[in-house]
Amino acid sequence: MGREEIVERILSDAQREAEETVRAAKAHAEDILEAARRQCALERAEAQREAEAQGLRIREGKEALARLDGAKIRLAAKRRVLDAVYVRALAALLCLDRHDALALSERLLKENAERGDEIVFSEDFPYREDVEALSIVGEMQLSVSEERPDLGGGFVLRGKTSDKDVTYSALLAADREAHQAEIALALFGDQ
Numbered sequence: 742m743g744r745e746e747i748v749e750r751i752l753s754d755a756q757r758e759a760e761e762t763v764r765a766a767k768a769h770a771e772d773i774l775e776a777a778r779r780q781c782a783l784e785r786a787e788a789q790r791e792a793e794a795q796g797l798r799i800r801e802g803k804e805a806l807a808r809l810d811g812a813k814i815r816l817a818a819k820r821r822v823l824d825a826v827y828v829r830a831l832a833a834l835l836c837l838d839r840h841d842a843l844a845l846s847e848r849l850l851k852e853n854a855e856r857g858d859e860i861v862f863s864e865d866f867p868y869r870e871d872v873e874a875l876s877i878v879g880e881m882q883l884s885v886s887e888e889r890p891d892l893g894g895g896f897v898l899r900g901k902t903s904d905k906d907v908t909y910s911a912l913l914a915a916d917r918e919a920h921q922a923e924i925a926l927a928l929f930g931d932q
Contacts, residue, residue, distance in 0.1 A: 826924065872896075893909060
């Protein structure tokens, strides 16, 4: 074997080895690329699941807010109706005829007045003199103030130790506090 043959063989072996190395490198690169594709597909699927879950959470949150806003709107409407009921009740009290106004005033004095209290009538109370003539006023030694403030109907009892607000608006506020749920049930049912 001559020198040229040896060189030729070395070159041929080197060529085969180089081709084998390139084939192995290509195969290894293809394996790496396939693994990367699989990993990318897994990550894309995970990202898709997370995006769908986040979208669902956002949608559920918005739906909950919409339900809450709807409930707030219904509650506000119900409050307006209750307010209107009590506005009408106050208007009815302010328009009581003489007989009913005196009966209510007498009952309020019997239930709330203490001996020596002073009655302060609202400026719009039309039956002041008639109330002054009630027997309870003399029996309890009640006095009548010359003051006539805007109290929203009815009167206030000024006492030595405390005052009692028995104006129509105070009576209705107390009634609303005590009976609002019952009235709402009667008006709106289980809505």
